[in-house]
Amino acid sequence: MADLLEVQRLRKEFGGLVAVNDVDFRIAKGAIVSLIGPNGAGKTTFFNMITGVYKPTAGRVLLDGEDITAKPPHAVTARGIGRTFQTIRLFGEMTALENVLVGMHCRLRGGILKSILRTPGIRREEAKAREKARELLAYCSLDGRDGDYARNLPYGDQRRLEVARALATQPKLLLLDEPTAGMNPQETVDFTSFIARLRDEEDVTVLLIEHDMKVVMHVSDRVTVLDYGERIAEGTPGEVQRDPRVIEAYLGSGALAG
Amino acid sequence: MANLRGRGGVGPAWWGVLERLGLRHERWERLPEPARRSVTLGAAAVLALAVLTPLYSIDLQAIAVFLVLAFLFVPPWRRVPVVGRFVLPGMVFALLVSYPYWASPPEKLFTIPILGPFPNMNTMVIAAIFVMMALGLNMVVGYAGLLDLGYVAFYAIGAYTAAWFASPQFAGANPDFTPKREFTLGAVDVIPGIGGFHVSIWLLLPLAAALTAIVGVVIGLPTLRLRGDYLAIVTLGFGEILPQIARNGDNLLGTGFNLTGGPPGITPIDPPGFGYWLQDKVGLPASYITHPAFESLFYWTAIFLVLFTLFCSVRLRDSRLGRAWVAIREDETAAAAMGVPLMRTKTWAYAAGAFFGGIAGCWFATFKTGVFPDDFYFNISVFILCMVIFGGMGNVWGVIAGAVFLAYLDREGLGNIGGWINTNFGTNIDVPLYSFGIYGLIIVVVMLFRPHGLLPEARRKREFEHTLQEEELTGAES
Numbered sequence: 073m074a075d076l077l078e079v080q081r082l083r084k085e086f087g088g089l090v091a092v093n094d095v096d097f098r099i100a101k102g103a104i105v106s107l108i109g110p111n112g113a114g115k116t117t118f119f120n121m122i123t124g125v126y127k128p129t130a131g132r133v134l135l136d137g138e139d140i141t142a143k144p145p146h147a148v149t150a151r152g153i154g155r156t157f158q159t160i161r162l163f164g165e166m167t168a169l170e171n172v173l174v175g176m177h178c179r180l181r182g183g184i185l186k187s188i189l190r191t192p193g194i195r196r197e198e199a200k201a202r203e204k205a206r207e208l209l210a211y212c213s214l215d216g217r218d219g220d221y222a223r224n225l226p227y228g229d230q231r232r233l234e235v236a237r238a239l240a241t242q243p244k245l246l247l248l249d250e251p252t253a254g255m256n257p258q259e260t261v262d263f264t265s266f267i268a269r270l271r272d273e274e275d276v277t278v279l280l281i282e283h284d285m286k287v288v289m290h291v292s293d294r295v296t297v298l299d300y301g302e303r304i305a306e307g308t309p310g311e312v313q314r315d316p317r318v319i320e321a322y323l324g325s326g327a328l329a330g
Numbered sequence: 331m332a333n334l335r336g337r338g339g340v341g342p343a344w345w346g347v348l349e350r351l352g353l354r355h356e357r358w359e360r361l362p363e364p365a366r367r368s369v370t371l372g373a374a375a376v377l378a379l380a381v382l383t384p385l386y387s388i389d390l391q392a393i394a395v396f397l398v399l400a401f402l403f404v405p406p407w408r409r410v411p412v413v414g415r416f417v418l419p420g421m422v423f424a425l426l427v428s429y430p431y432w433a434s435p436p437e438k439l440f441t442i443p444i445l446g447p448f449p450n451m452n453t454m455v456i457a458a459i460f461v462m463m464a465l466g467l468n469m470v471v472g473y474a475g476l477l478d479l480g481y482v483a484f485y486a487i488g489a490y491t492a493a494w495f496a497s498p499q500f501a502g503a504n505p506d507f508t509p510k511r512e513f514t515l516g517a518v519d520v521i522p523g524i525g526g527f528h529v530s531i532w533l534l535l536p537l538a539a540a541l542t543a544i545v546g547v548v549i550g551l552p553t554l555r556l557r558g559d560y561l562a563i564v565t566l567g568f569g570e571i572l573p574q575i576a577r578n579g580d581n582l583l584g585t586g587f588n589l590t591g592g593p594p595g596i597t598p599i600d601p602p603g604f605g606y607w608l609q610d611k612v613g614l615p616a617s618y619i620t621h622p623a624f625e626s627l628f629y630w631t632a633i634f635l636v637l638f639t640l641f642c643s644v645r646l647r648d649s650r651l652g653r654a655w656v657a658i659r660e661d662e663t664a665a666a667a668m669g670v671p672l673m674r675t676k677t678w679a680y681a682a683g684a685f686f687g688g689i690a691g692c693w694f695a696t697f698k699t700g701v702f703p704d705d706f707y708f709n710i711s712v713f714i715l716c717m718v719i720f721g722g723m724g725n726v727w728g729v730i731a732g733a734v735f736l737a738y739l740d741r742e743g744l745g746n747i748g749g750w751i752n753t754n755f756g757t758n759i760d761v762p763l764y765s766f767g768i769y770g771l772i773i774v775v776v777m778l779f780r781p782h783g784l785l786p787e788a789r790r791k792r793e794f795e796h797t798l799q800e801e802e803l804t805g806a807e808s
Contacts, residue, residue, distance in 0.1 A: 123667060125663065125666075125667070144666070144671070144672075145663075145666040145667050146666050146667075146669045146670055146671040146672070147671075149666075149667060149668060149669035150669055155667055157664065157667075161661050161663065161664035161667075162661075162664070163656070163657050163660040163661060163664065163665075164660060165656075165660060165789045166653075166656060166657070166660065166789070170653060170656075173650075173653055174653050174654065174657045174665065174668050174670065175668045175669070177650065177653070177654055177657075177668060177669045177670050178669030178670075179669075180650050182649060182650040182651070184646070184649075184651055184678060184682070187645060187646060187649035187650060187651055187652075188641075188642050188645045188646060188649075189645075190645060194649075198650075237668060238668075240668075241668060241669050
């Protein structure tokens with residue numbers, strides 16, 4: 073399979089601290105890949121460099137062969153990377169529907185003049201967008217929540233709304249930053265099968281940052297492990313699980329000796 | 331105390347009093363809306379009567395006006411689409427348009443206690459101009475959440491555009507730069523041989539708006555990268571720089587070129603008008619200034635411009651761009667990650683706000699038949715911002731109410747109140763002298779009792795309440 077995302081020797085320094093150290097990374101089209109590592113390993117920094125929030129110190133990011141290194145976030149989104157955030161960053165005082173509509177921003181064309189005149193073209197586009205947004209909400213099991221303000225939704229629904237909003241950008245690659253953090257076990261199970269369904273039905277590739285090993289082992293095709301900004305292991309979930317460096321990173325060096 | 335916060339209508343302190351009297355907030359909330367509104371209105375009427383009856387005799391006309399207001403305000407018109415969408419706005423529009431008939435001498439309207447007579451036409455034109463500006467600033471501050479402390483700059487550019495292209499400025503003041511022949515394009519009653527540019531105001535309005543919007547973009551591009559307080563400081567700077575240029579532009583860069591007329595400004599600006607051909611054929615006034623009811627003409631045109639601004643404002647709010655503005659206001663990082671181009675979207679907000687500021691400035695200059703740099707001080711920026719905050723950021727109706735009220739106070743209200751105080755208490759206070767202190771006091775009082783403004787946007791109000799609650803939570807933890 074062709075690679076959808078290719079990251080070459082990506083590096084980020086914050087002053088003297090090397091947060092991400094020359095990491096190579098690739099994701100095949102249609103795969104679900106997890107990125108794991110202890111706290112502070114540089115996972116979110118890595119995410120932020122891919123999505124254009126941070127400028128890498130060195131290295132390149134290619135999406136479908138196109139160089140997207142250090143492009144501004146909205147340009148990265150327009151080229152097909154959608155994301156969620158580690159801490160939920162919905163537009164709290166907008167309704168669920170409006171949140172999704174903002175996600176469609178770069179797929180809609182309505183300019184300022186046409187919006188004021190509300191031309192038939194704009195009316196059609198808006199109606200279609202609303203229709204599509206409702207479908208997306210229903211797909212993410214949020215039907216009937218259209219008019220609710222995002223802030224008032226239960227936690228699990230907020231997480232799913234973030235995914236719906238990210239899907240509204242029509243991504244080829246979906247980045248999920250700790251999507252099950254704070255969920256109860258049942259919500260986590262539901263969400264895991266939801267991710268698998270996404271890949272199968274919606275034809276998106278998924279990159280996941282996750283701490284819950286059950287989720288990682290269950291859903292991932294490949295797993296990459298970061299520690300202190302370096303890639304210390306890469307492989308199938310089973311391989312990674314047995315990798316001595318991974319065990320050391322997670323449990324400390326004593327775990328192997330003992 | 332925390333659960334008392336954010337209850338609409340009456341401030342938390344008042345609820346404390348009312349609850350002691352037996353009116354619990356929950357019971358109040360359960361009442362149907364018309365009932366709540368009639369109780370509020372009734373209470374206001376009783377209060378007004380109690381205060382005013384000893385001083386004045388009862389006026390039937392005033393009661394009639396009160397009943398009309400009650401009729402507009404109390405029934406839930408919003409649920410009747412035809413009435414809510416067409417009949418009510420139509421009635422308000424008819425009242426507005428016919429206002430000169432009621433207000434022009436001899437006045438057919440009663441005088442309001444303390445405040446005196448209804449505002450005159452001059453005040454109404456100025457109020458309409460301020461409404462335009464407040465609506466424009468509301469796009470920047472209310473919709474997109476970008477604090478702009480230099481909005482007066484856009485107002486000034488609109489006004490000076492009118493002055494440059496509809497006055498003898500470039501002839502009389504700059505004999506070396508332009509030939510002593512005027513360039514006329516649609517302007518009425520230009521004196522032959524006066525020189526300068528004389529473009530019709532109907533062309534100047536869009537020109538001023540476009541030029542101001544372009545300046546908005548030029549100012550916006552470097553400054554909008556900044557966030558929050560930093561943006562406010564830089565806009566403050568621009569709001570100071572442009573009026574300074576206006577004040578000192580009579581000898582531009584030492585070349586002797588007179589751009590702005592310096593401290594005395596530029597006069598006279600050509601009056602608006604439709605020309606003699608249209609006067610003969612359609613009956614439109616050829617020139618506003620020679621017309622007997624010239625203030626009404628300025629007023630009606632200003633009403634038209636306000637409606638145009640309002641229309642654009644509402645349409646933009648409900649568009650893709652308006653959504654993106656709110657998204658940026660809520661969370662810039664998330665908005666960018668969802669594909670909203672931050673710079674471009676913010677610049678559009680700036681340009682749109684500037685556009686309407688330019689129209690307002692242009693009409694203001696035409697109405698005053700001149701521009702004077704003293705009209706563009708920093709305090710005007712603050713004044714317009716006060717209107718937006720006072721009325722309720724984000725909500726166009728609130729902003730309009732705030733602008734009309736403050737503009738009225740500034741032009742007439744304070745003077746009338748002062749007159750009333752002086753005649754009734756034998757004092758000799760020049761109340762308008764303390765105007766900015768009084769506005770400050772009003773803002774403080776409004777912020778204490780209705781922190782989200784008079785008529786807040788539902789969304790804004792919730793944002794604000796959540797911030798309060800979050801602050802309380804973190805306060806409790808630390």
